[in-house]
Amino acid sequence: MTTSDETHAGPCRRTVVATLGAAGLAAALTACGGSDDKDSAEPAGEQAGDGGDAAGSVLARTSDIPVGGGKIFKDEGVVVTQPTKGDFKAFSNKCTHKQCPVSSVEDGTINCPCHGSRFALADGSVQGGPAPKPLPSAGITVSGGSIKLA
Incomplete structure (x- = not known):
C-alpha cells in the first residue's frame, strides 16, 4: 500500500x-x-504636467529633448528630435534597411547599430549607411511644454 x-x-x-x-x-x-x-497612466501624465488631459498621454516634456539631439521611445516606436530650438520632429524608430530599432541619437544623427545607417534629425533623411530611404515621420503635438503622440 x-x-x-x-x-x-x-x-x-x-x-x-x-x-x-x-x-x-x-x-x-x-x-x-x-x-x-x-x-500608472494618470500619474505619468500628471508628472509630465499634462493636468489629466484625456486627449492623449504625454510622451515627454519639451525640456527632455536636447537641442541638436533627440530621445528614443522604444515602447512607442518613435524617436523625437529637436534639430533647432523649439522645432520638434518625430520619426519611426525602425531603420529602413532591415527594420532594426535605432539605438542612439548622437553627433547630429539618429543611428542604427545593425549596419551603420544614420538619419538626419530634421527630416529623417539618410545621412550614411545602407538604408534605402528616410525614416518615416510620426505624428506628435507640442503644447504647453508637453509632447504627445498624435
Whole structure:
C-alpha cells in the first residue's frame, strides 16, 4: 500500500505545482494589467504636467529633448528630435534597411547599430549607411511644454 501511495504522490505533486504556477501567473498578469490601465497612466501624465488631459498621454516634456539631439521611445516606436530650438520632429524608430530599432541619437544623427545607417534629425533623411530611404515621420503635438503622440 505504501508503494501505491508513493506512485500517486508524484503525479499529484506535479499537478499541484502546475496549477499553482498557472494561478500565480494569472494573478501576476491581472495585477500588472490593472496597474498599466489605471494607476500608472494618470500619474505619468500628471508628472509630465499634462493636468489629466484625456486627449492623449504625454510622451515627454519639451525640456527632455536636447537641442541638436533627440530621445528614443522604444515602447512607442518613435524617436523625437529637436534639430533647432523649439522645432520638434518625430520619426519611426525602425531603420529602413532591415527594420532594426535605432539605438542612439548622437553627433547630429539618429543611428542604427545593425549596419551603420544614420538619419538626419530634421527630416529623417539618410545621412550614411545602407538604408534605402528616410525614416518615416510620426505624428506628435507640442503644447504647453508637453509632447504627445498624435
